[in-house]
Amino acid sequence: MSELQYLIDRLNETQSALAHFAEAGNDDDFVRINKASIEKRQRDLHRKIDNSLALAQNDYVSYRIKRDWSGNYPVRAVAASVICFQELFTAVYDALKNGPKKRYRPTSDALEMSSLQFAGAAAGSVVVAMSIPNDRLLIGETELDRALHFVEKTLSAQTADDLNALAKEVGIAAISKAYSWAEVASSYGLDTEICWGRDINNGVSVSLSSGDAAAVKNLIELKSDEATQDIDFACTLLGFDGDTSYFHIMTLDGGLDIKGDVADDVPKEWTTQQRYMASVRSKTQVKYATGEERQSFTLLNLRPLNP
Numbered sequence: 001m002s003e004l005q006y007l008i009d010r011l012n013e014t015q016s017a018l019a020h021f022a023e024a025g026n027d028d029d030f031v032r033i034n035k036a037s038i039e040k041r042q043r044d045l046h047r048k049i050d051n052s053l054a055l056a057q058n059d060y061v062s063y064r065i066k067r068d069w070s071g072n073y074p075v076r077a078v079a080a081s082v083i084c085f086q087e088l089f090t091a092v093y094d095a096l097k098n099g100p101k102k103r104y105r106p107t108s109d110a111l112e113m114s115s116l117q118f119a120g121a122a123a124g125s126v127v128v129a130m131s132i133p134n135d136r137l138l139i140g141e142t143e144l145d146r147a148l149h150f151v152e153k154t155l156s157a158q159t160a161d162d163l164n165a166l167a168k169e170v171g172i173a174a175i176s177k178a179y180s181w182a183e184v185a186s187s188y189g190l191d192t193e194i195c196w197g198r199d200i201n202n203g204v205s206v207s208l209s210s211g212d213a214a215a216v217k218n219l220i221e222l223k224s225d226e227a228t229q230d231i232d233f234a235c236t237l238l239g240f241d242g243d244t245s246y247f248h249i250m251t252l253d254g255g256l257d258i259k260g261d262v263a264d265d266v267p268k269e270w271t272t273q274q275r276y277m278a279s280v281r282s283k284t285q286v287k288y289a290t291g292e293e294r295q296s297f298t299l300l301n302l303r304p305l306n307p
Contacts, residue, residue, distance in 0.1 A: 014042040059144065060200050061116060061130040066191040073126050077188040082128055084181035085151075085194070090114040091174035092154065093147040100171030103291045114147065148196050152206045154178045157216060163223050163288060172225075176291040179220040185213035223288040233258070233278045234305060242268025247299040249278055260297030267302075275305040 017038050065081055067073055087104065094110035095101060106114075113133075120129040132144060150170050155178055157163055166175060185192055189210045197203015208216075233256070239248035245261040258280065270276075279301040285294045 010041075010045055014038050014045065058131040058133055059196055059198055060119075060203070061132060061148075062193075062195040062200075063128045063130060064193040064195075065126040065128075066193070067189055068191070069189060074188070077184065077190060078126050080184045081181070081188075081190055081192070084177065084184050086114075086116055088154070088174065088177040088181050089116065089147060089151055091177045092150045092170045093143065095170040095174055096143055096146055096150065100168065101173040102171065102286060102293065104173045104177060114144070148204070150174075152194075152204070155181070155208055155216060156206065156212075157219060160219070160223055163220065167225070167288070172286060172288055172291050175220055175223075175288045179217060179289045182213040182217035182220070186210050186217050221289045225286045225288075227284045229282045229284075230300065231280050231282060233280060235276060235278050237270060237272050237274055237276050237278075237302070240270045240272055242266070242270075247278075249276075249280075249299075258297050260299060262299045263301075266299055270302055277303040277305055279303075 063082060063085060065073070065078060067077075090106050090111060091101075091104055093114040094106035097110055097113075098107055116130040116132050118128070119131045150166075153162075154166055154170065154174060157166060157178075163175060184190070185208065190213070191207070191209045192213070193205065193207045195203050195205040233249065234252045235249040235258075236252065237247070237249055239246065239259075240262075241247075242262060246259070247262050248257075248259045250257055252275070260280070263281075278299060281298040281300055283296050283298070285296075286292070287294075
């Protein structure tokens with residue numbers, strides 16, 4: 001057990017003791033003396049934790065999950081929520097370090113630098129304390145600072161324009177991870193509070209209800225990017241059916257095998273196994289929720305090639 005884990009375990013004990021006093025409702029001299037003693041120990045532990053973080057150049061991350069409507073906390077829900085948060089943080093960090101990506105493929109350095117370390121847990125609502133190395137700069141933000149701020153912005157997106165702006169900064173891969181996190185939070189009914197900073201009491205805090213998570217999930221689920229490009233190919237026409245709107249060509253130079261539908265104004269009959277110049281419209285759609293990329297083709301025109 002690390003020093004930080006030990007201190008956080010002791011801090012959780014003081015919080016449990018103070019909660020017990022609050023529930024008991026007694027206010028005699030004995031209770032007041034014991035309560036004051038525990039509060040003093042709590043302040044001392046706060047100072048020791050802050051000193052431990054500073055010496056190790058670590059930041060503190062508190063991840064609290066509430067499920068007040070049920071009181072039950074399935075292991076699957078808690079584990080999935082923490083894992084999705086870790087992967088979202090890694091995706092954002094990797095994008096800021098190495099550029100935005102469509103698919104989640106972080107570098108080994110990004111995985112290592114963004115890996116959150118377990119530092120303790122508390123009962124009641126599930127609280128997971130984590131830490132992460134973060135070089136302390138006198139002026140300005142570190143890359144980890146920026147990554148945590150962009151995690152907050154991604155989970156708080158409210159419009160399609162917000163997602164467009166975020167995609168340019170952190171990539172569709174990070175937004176897909178935010179979708180996974182929001183899907184877990186909304187499906188299990190989890191309210192989440194995330195706090196981080198250079199000491200245990202002062203830092204940035206963001207709270208997201210299960211309803212907030214559902215709104216983010218629905219927003220991302222409906223969002224996609226589309227790109228259209230018209231391309232000419234010298235090709236062999238392998239198949240054509242005007243009635244069912246189908247074409248199949250093989251390009252002469254690159255050996256590309258292309259199938260798709262046929263525009264309405266293209267004549268309905270063509271001779272197959274002949275060479276043509278084909279004008280084809282390529283449409284690429286990327287779903288923000290999954291990062292899945294789909295490409296479709298429409299034949300716009302055919303012109304016979306001279307032998």
